[in-house]
Amino acid sequence: MNYQGRKISLVVIRRLPRYYRYLGELISQDIKRISSKDLSEKMGVTASQIRQDLNCFGGFGQQGYGYNVEELYYEIGCILGLNDGHRTIIAGAGHLGHALANHGGFEKRGFKLIGIFDNDKSKIGTIVNGVEIRDIAKMGAFLKENPADIGILAVTRDSTKEVAKEMIQHGIKGLWNFSYVDLDVPDDVVVENVHLSDSLMTLSYRIGEGKI
Amino acid sequence: MNYQGRKISLVVIRRLPRYYRYLGELISQDIKRISSKDLSEKMGVTASQIRQDLNCFGGFGQQGYGYNVEELYYEIGCILGLNDGHRTIIAGAGHLGHALANHGGFEKRGFKLIGIFDNDKSKIGTIVNGVEIRDIAKMGAFLKENPADIGILAVTRDSTKEVAKEMIQHGIKGLWNFSYVDLDVPDDVVVENVHLSDSLMTLSYRIGEGKI
16 A cells, blocks of 8 residues: 555555545534544544544644644545546345445445446346446446446355456456455456455444453 | 453454454365464464464464364354354345345354334335344334344434434344444443445545555
């Protein structure tokens, strides 16, 4: 990971979306600036952690003033690559695919859904959140005409590898993978695996705390 | 966080589900033991990190032997509170609720779905993964007869606080919250918020790496 020649650890990167969400809330509350102390209390992390994280990117705060909320929001958006937008497709129009297509937060953060694909004839031709479900057999042809950079894998486990391969062949650079399959991808393609059960297992631990 | 009197950081706890998943895969491949070096290569973390993490819980490895896969899987299951099982309900039988109810991984990890609730009359009475969708107005009465410890919040943002309150009143100790609402809960109740867009934003950063 690097930003303007600096090496940034993935641990820091993974905290940025949270800063971004909180700053977005502050903007909606019309808050113009915030100290690292107030931001840290709101987010439940230490002020020194926040300063350290944001210093990785050159530091946006000013001594005695704190952070300019809109500026910091915009800058983190730049770092995360959100401000230019991402053209996104979903493979799999089952319940998960529908839930993701209807997720209000994605478009707000610059992820524009341009296509959704399935092999179920009863679904093809229906509309989800303004986007027509198309035959997954025609996904490659669609991508040739309508390039996209993010592919969401919400298909069954069995077909994940095949669908991922076709997405990559047609220029997808980032795969958001909801199936529990490890994917081998070329060096210029990245995969984020979503393991929902990890968060459920953490909840289980926290319920049990003190009982052990 | 503490385990047998030791203080364990949440950062370590959050890594345990991943160990648990990998060990489960090794078991399904009939692998009996593994060195911390091999486990670390498989998981993409350092061997010293693995030793350090597992030492928090007393350390299960033996010098020159590595880890007994089944034993370590069982022990991590104990730490995470998975081996006794959790009685789980879902509020909200929309696409997300259906996707979660049908998620194969949860039951395998000890989360038994005993009820699913919605206010949509066209859904009430239908069956999802063997469980009947019931009227959410009767959720409290159901929980009196059928105690549960985990409540999954897959309802709309507007009704999340109210539904969470009712779950807590009827004995739910852990809330798995998919709506973007901060919940105030009593000290003996824990909340895990799922922010899917955080992982999508991290993907966006990783696609853009080097472009900045």
